[in-house]
Amino acid sequence: MNFLHRPRHAATPDIPALPDPYIPRHGSTSYAVDHYELELEVRLAGNQLQGRAVITARALVALDTVELDLVGLGMDKASVDGVRVLKHSHRQGKLRLQLPSLVEAGAGFTLDIRYSGIPAADDGAWGEVGWEELEDGVLVAGQPTGAPTWFPCNDRPDNKASYRFSVTTDADYTAVCNGVLLSRTKKSSRETWVYEQSAPMATYLATVQIGRYKLLALPARETQSQLPITVAVPKQLQAKAATALSRQREMVDVFTQRFGPYPFETYTVVVTADELEIPLEAQSLSILGRNHLDTGWESQRLIAHELSHQWFGNSLTVESWRDIWLHEGFACYAEWLWSEESGSMTVAERATAAHAKLRTEPLDLAVGDPGSALMFDDRVYKRGALALEALHAAAGQENFFALLQRWVAEHRHGSVSTAAFVSLADQVCAEVTGFSAAAILTPWLYQQQLPPLPRR
Numbered sequence: 151m152n153f154l155h156r157p158r159h160a161a162t163p164d165i166p167a168l169p170d171p172y173i174p175r176h177g178s179t180s181y182a183v184d185h186y187e188l189e190l191e192v193r194l195a196g197n198q199l200q201g202r203a204v205i206t207a208r209a210l211v212a213l214d215t216v217e218l219d220l221v222g223l224g225m226d227k228a229s230v231d232g233v234r235v236l237k238h239s240h241r242q243g244k245l246r247l248q249l250p251s252l253v254e255a256g257a258g259f260t261l262d263i264r265y266s267g268i269p270a271a272d273d274g275a276w277g278e279v280g281w282e283e284l285e286d287g288v289l290v291a292g293q294p295t296g297a298p299t300w301f302p303c304n305d306r307p308d309n310k311a312s313y314r315f316s317v318t319t320d321a322d323y324t325a326v327c328n329g330v331l332l333s334r335t336k337k338s339s340r341e342t343w344v345y346e347q348s349a350p351m352a353t354y355l356a357t358v359q360i361g362r363y364k365l366l367a368l369p370a371r372e373t374q375s376q377l378p379i380t381v382a383v384p385k386q387l388q389a390k391a392a393t394a395l396s397r398q399r400e401m402v403d404v405f406t407q408r409f410g411p412y413p414f415e416t417y418t419v420v421v422t423a424d425e426l427e428i429p430l431e432a433q434s435l436s437i438l439g440r441n442h443l444d445t446g447w448e449s450q451r452l453i454a455h456e457l458s459h460q461w462f463g464n465s466l467t468v469e470s471w472r473d474i475w476l477h478e479g480f481a482c483y484a485e486w487l488w489s490e491e492s493g494s495m496t497v498a499e500r501a502t503a504a505h506a507k508l509r510t511e512p513l514d515l516a517v518g519d520p521g522s523a524l525m526f527d528d529r530v531y532k533r534g535a536l537a538l539e540a541l542h543a544a545a546g547q548e549n550f551f552a553l554l555q556r557w558v559a560e561h562r563h564g565s566v567s568t569a570a571f572v573s574l575a576d577q578v579c580a581e582v583t584g585f586s587a588a589a590i591l592t593p594w595l596y597q598q599q600l601p602p603l604p605r606r
Contacts, residue, residue, distance in 0.1 A: 170306055172471035172522040175243070176295050177306030178217045183207045184258075185312045188301050192319040192360060197283045199223065199269045203301050205261040213253040216261065219298035219305040220245045221280070223267035231260055243272075245302055261302075269300050275522060284424050287323065287361035289437065291430050294471060294525075297353035308469045308565045310350035317358055318342040324363040326382045326420050328356060328433045347433060349414055350563045352467045357432035359420045364388065368419075374399040377412050383421040387440055391421050394443040394453070397492065401454050404491045405461065405484060408551055410558045413465035417457070429456050433464040447494060451485040458484030461558055469565040472519045475595065476566055478526075479517070479534015486535060498606065501539045504532040505603045518568060518595030537594035540604040544590050545579045553578040568595070 169179060187204040201223070207216075216230075221243040228235040230249050237248035245263075253259050271278035272295065280299030282289045290300060297303050317325035321341045329347030336342075347356075363382035370376055379398060383391045398419070406412055418435035426439030429452050436456035442449045462480035486500040495503075508529060515521065517530045517537075524530070542550040553575055557566075560574070568591075575587035593601040 170308075170470050172525060173295055173306070176219055176298075177309065178304050180211050180213060181207050181209050181216060181304065182309050183304050183311045185314075186301070186303065186356070187314045189316045190300075190318065190358065192288065192317060192325075192358075194287065194320050194323065194360070197268055197270075197288075198266075199281075199300065200266045201264070201301060203261070203263045203265070203303075205263070205302070207259055207261065207304075209253045209255050209257050209259065212255050213259075214249055216247045216249060218245045218247070218261075218263075218302040219243055219295075220265065220302040221272050221298040222270050223265050223300075225302075226264040226266055228261065228263045230262075232262075243298060263302050265302060272296060272299050276526060284361065284422065286423060287359070289359055289422060289424075289430075290357045290432075291437075292354040292357055292432065293430075294354050297356055300358070301356075303353045305353045307352045307354065307467055307471060310352050310467060310563070310565065312349070313345075313347040313351060313356060315345045315347075315358065316342060317345075317360070319360055322362065323360055324365060324382060326357075326359040326363065326418060326435065328435060330415055349433070349465070351433045351464070355431070355433040355464055355467075357430075357435070357437075359422075359435075359437060361420075361422060363420070368395065368398060370399050375402045375406060375412070377402055378416045380416065380418045381421065382418060384423045387421055387423070387443065390440075390443040391419075394438075394445060394449060395419060396445075397450070398453065398457070400492070401457050401488055404488055405458055408484075408487060408554060409458075409461045410555045413460055413558070413562060417460065419453075428452070431456050431459040431463060434460065447489070450492075451489070454488040455481045455485050465563055466558065466561050466566045467564075469567050471522065471525055473566070473568050474520070474525050475517050475530055475534035475537070476568065476571065478531045479537060482531040482535035483538045486539075497539065501536055502603060504536060505600075508532060508536075508600055513598045513600060516596045516598060518591075533594060533600075536604065537591050539606075540590050540594060540601070541575065541587065543604045543606040544585060545575070545582060549579050549582060 183205055185206040189202040191200040233250040235247045239246045269281035271280045271282050279291055280296030297305050315327040318340055319325055321339050325343040327345035329345045332344045332346055334343050362384055364385055366381045368379040414434040420437045422439050425441040430437040458481045463477035468476055486497045489500055490496045515524050517533045520530050572587040579585040
C-alpha cells in the first residue's frame with residue numbers, strides 16, 4: 151500500500167476507526183474516552199489491588215453494549231450514568247457491559263466500574279507488559295498493551311484522554327503517576343497520592359510506580375530551563391542518580407531548541423532499586439533501573455532517548471502502531487543530536503556507525519510497517535533515524551529543524567501518521583528544488599534493501 155494514501159485510523163466523533171492491525175484484540179472502535187478518573191487501593195503485601203474507574207466517554211455509533219479491555223482482574227460492579235449494569239461478560243481480556251438503555255451516536259455517557267484482584271503482567275507477543283510486582287514495590291511497563299492489567303480502558307493508541315489518579319498504598323512508600331502531584335495525605339499506616347494529567351494521553355502511557363522513593367527537585371542554573379524536574383529515587387541511590395542525571399537539563403535545553411517547547415507541565419525520572427533490562431517511557435516521566443546510573447554513552451543515550459519521547463511518542467502519538475518509527479526513529483535521532491551537542495560523536499558519525507551495523511543485519515523488514523512481531527526491533531530505531539538524516543540532507547539544516555518544530559507544534563497532544571509527516575515535509579520544503587519527501591523516505595521505510603548512507 152502506498153503510505154501516502156493509507157486510510158485514516160484515528161478515532162473521530164463521526165467516523166469509527168478501524169481496529170489497529172497490530173493489536174486487533176485491543177480497543178473498541180465504537181466509542182472514545184475523554185477522561186479517566188482512577189482510584190487505586192494497593193496493598194503491597196500480597197500485591198492486592200482494589201480499583202474504581204470512572205470513565206467519561208462519547209459514543210461513535212449507537213451503543214447497546216460497551217466493550218473494555220481488562221486483563222487478570224475481576225469486575226465487582228458497574229453502572230452507566232448512575233444506573234446499575236445487570237448483565238456483563240468477561241472473557242479473554244474483554245469486559246462487555248450491557249447498557250441499561252441505548253446510547254445514541256454522538257452522545258456522552260459515564261461508566262463507573264469497581265474491580266479488584268491480584269494484578270500481574272500480561273504475557274504477550276512482546277514479553278510481559280503491564281503491572282509488575284518488584285522486590286519492594288510496583289512497576290508498570292505499559293507499552294504497548296499493558297494498561298488493561300491495572301485498569302479497564304479502551305486500549306488503543308489513538309484514543310487519548312485526560313487522567314486523574316488517586317493511589318492509596320502503604321505508608322513510607324511513594325506512589326508516582328503521570329502529571330502533576332496535587333496532594334498527598336497520610337492516615338495511620340496508609341498514604342494517598344493524587345496526580346492529574348490534563349494533557350491527552352494514550353492508555354499505554356499511563357503508569358503508576360510505587361517504591362521507597364524520595365522525591366528530589368533537580369536544581370537548575372539561571373541559564374537553563376526552569377521546567378520542574380523531579381527525581382524519585384531510593385535513598386541509597388541518590389548520589390549515583392545525581393551524577394548520572396547531571397546533564398538532564400542540558401538535554402531539555404537542546405531538545406527544546408530543536409523540537410520546540412517541552413510539551414508538559416512537569417518531568418519526572420523514577421529510578422528503581424531493581425535493575426531493568428531497558429528504561430521505560432510514560433507520559434511526563436521516565437523509569438530507569440539502578441543499572442542505568444552512570445555517565446557512559448550507553449546510559450546517557452538511554453536517558454536522552456526517554457526524554458525525547460515526551461515530544462515524539464507522548465505529545466505526538468501514532469494513530470496506528472505500524473508507524474512506530476515516528477516514535478523510535480525520532481528518539482534515536484534525538485540521541486544523535488545529544489551526542490553531537492554534548493561533545494561526543496557527531497550526528498554524521500553516529501549515522502555512519504548505525505549504517506555499518508545495519509549492513510551486517512538481515513534485510514527482511516520494512517521499518518515503516520514492520521509487523522507487530524518486529525515493531526520494537528532495533529532496526530526500526532536505527533533505520534528510522536537514518537531516514538530522518540536522509541531528509542535532513544535533502545532539506546538542509548534550516549528547513550529540517552523548521553519541519554520538526556512545525557510537526558511538534560501542529561500536532562501537539564494529538565495522533566500522527568507517516569502520511570501526515572510526509573505532507574508537512576513537502577509543505578516546509580516546497581522551495582527546495584526537486585524535493586519529494588515520499589521519494590526520500592520510501593526506500594528507507596518501505597523497501598527492504600538498505601539505501602546508501604546519507605551525506606550532508
